[in-house]
Amino acid sequence: THQDEISILVDVGTNAEVVLGNREWLMGCAGAAGPALxxxxxxxxxxxxxxxxxxxxxxxxxxxxxxxxxxxxxxxxxxxxxxxxxxxxxxxxxxxxxxxxxxxxxxxxxxxxxxxxxxxxxxxxxxxxxxxxxxxxxxxxDALIRSKAAMYTILTTVTRMINVSVLDISRFYIAGTFGFTIDPKSAITIGMIPDLALETFKPLGNTSLTGASLALLSGKAREEIYKIRDRVTYVELNVNQEFMNLFSAAKFIPHTDRSLFPSVRAWSSA
Incomplete structure (x- = not known):
């Protein structure tokens, strides 16, 4: 929230919670990714x-x-x-x-x-x-492919809603214990997350616990949390007509549009 570059925070699990933005604006959404992840x-x-x-x-x-x-x-x-x-x-x-x-x-x-x-x-x-x-x-x-397709579609839908390309993302923060252990290269290979430079991805661990601790122990942190909350514009994905079209295209490895994942082509031929 203090940077000019566009960043994204994703808490990966049965549900995927996403916040996209920079110091000027923040957009949040959530969607079902499925228990396969x-x-x-x-x-x-x-x-x-x-x-x-x-x-x-x-x-x-x-x-x-x-x-x-x-x-x-x-x-x-x-x-x-x-x-x-x-x-x-x-x-x-x-x-x-x-x-x-x-x-x-x-x-x-x-x-x-x-x-x-x-x-x-x-x-x-x-x-x-x-x-x-x-x-x-x-x-x-088959279940994993549906889950990864949902995850990728959530990310592409929220970026398209504000005319931002996933390639414009400078930092990709992955929250949760699962996010801490996931290998971005593997996640890119199956088409779960965008094909960005591997150094773009930053695991954060259990951000919920860290945030709750800060809120309990620091009045200053609580004030900042409230300010951030008030700046977030929440969008409903289930009313987005484009979501299902994008979801269908993402139910392949890595995607029906292979040009979105040039790294996977290189890794496949390595």
Whole structure:
């Protein structure tokens, strides 16, 4: 609120709260992004905790997957940041197509069918902390694509409403514990956030708790909070006719308009 450049603050979760602006103006909105971004839809999805996969990296040469779990415990599930990493890696390796559908010839032994549904095995049962394989089903990916499309559409809608391009954003602040662990490169790859320079993205951690603490402990901070609140113009996205058109276009990886994501094309061919 003290800068001339346009910045955006996004609190990512089941709902996405967004504030866009600079020292002259502020615009806020909120929309449903869906529980998939918090790992709440995937069969192996879990809230962050010991043994939960929060990072996935694939070797482009061998196609082998490496995971990181919280507290380095045996893997028991996957949280939102790990899920986004996984789908991004699957796309970059050609294991899923732009619709998010599995490409059988690329997935090899990791693709299994359970009751007629394709499942990608991230962790085999022998390596799992539960004794069961950790898998990502086709419906899991479909749910994530809807959630990421909603997230991207919220961002593009609010910028279009004031004739600002997402490329005009100089700082992209990501709030929440989930925002602190998300890899912007993975989020860009799946088309969840705009294709901006990676240094544009700034994780902030639990801003709700920090803000509440400041409000309780500092009268000066409370005054500034009230001033900021009074400056925010709130817009309703559910009355915006363009939203659904933009949402449909965003339900592909990364998007139907690939020119919006030039970095992803470069990463795919790397």
């Amino acid at each position: 918090e790992g709440g839809v995937a069969r192996m999805g879990m809230m962050a905790g010991p043994g939960v996969v929060d990072k996935v990296i694939a070797d482009p040469e061998t196609g082998e997957f490496r995971i990181r779990t919280i507290e380095n415990k045996p893997p028991v599930g996957i949280c939102g940041s790990g899920l986004i990493d996984l789908v991004a890696q699957l796309f970059l390796l050609g294991m899923i197509d732009l619709r998010g559908k599995y490409v059988k010839s690329k997935c090899g032994k990791r693709l299994k069918q359970v009751d007629g549904v394709n499942h990608f095995v991230l962790v085999f049962s022998k390596d799992s902390g539960t004794g069961n394989a950790l898998t990502l089903s086709q419906p899991d990916i």
